Amino acid sequence: MDERELLVLGLLMTQSQHGYKINEFIENNLGRVSDMKKATAYSILKRLNQKGYVDVTIEQEGNRPPRQIYTITSSGEEQFKLLLRATLSGLDNVTPSGDIGLMFIDHLSTQEAIELMELKLQKVEQLITSLSAVPRHGQRTGIDLSIKHRITLLESEKSWLSNLIIEMNK
Secondary structure (H helix, E strand, C coil), X not given: CCHHHHHHHHHHHHCCEEHHHHHHHHHHHCCCCCCCCHHHHHHHHHHHHHCCCEEEEEECCCCXXXXXXXXXXXXXXXXXXXXXXXXXXXXXXCXXXXXXXXXXXXXXXXXXHHHHHXXXXXXXXXXXXXXXXXXXXXXXXXXXXXXXXXXXXHHHHHHHHHHHHHHHCC
16 A cells, blocks of 8 residues: 555645645655655546546746646545555564664674664664654644654664663673
8 A cells, every 4th residue: 555645635635736735745744754755646636636636727827827726526536545544454473674784684793783782772862752743733732642652663663772781682
């Protein structure tokens, strides 16, 4: 399942928008929960249009270049709800970043392995601090839930790394 399609369709559920505005919203408001690039958003919009999930109209304002306005269709709304239900009820069994490296950690000296785990712990703590500083969205509680989920997962990683470092130092 493509969560990026869900993201774009979800943004169009609120109102019709042009691609630049969608990208700007993702970058400014969802950068902490999505790493989607501008080119990706445009290719997704094109694909959604080809599938009949969004309609495209051309808008011209004054001397500005024409821009494409994307509007979700009724079949797009149905697809959005299917994707939403699948995402909320689904579970991905993913290998967390670094787990493959852990399998081979014994090929390093204990001291170097500890230093690398401490470095990773610092990065986790920095990301927790950064995400904790994100202003609450109030009405958009779904965004708040997503950030809170990421913080909770990172807190677990922080705890695991801290315990690992203590074990490795014995």
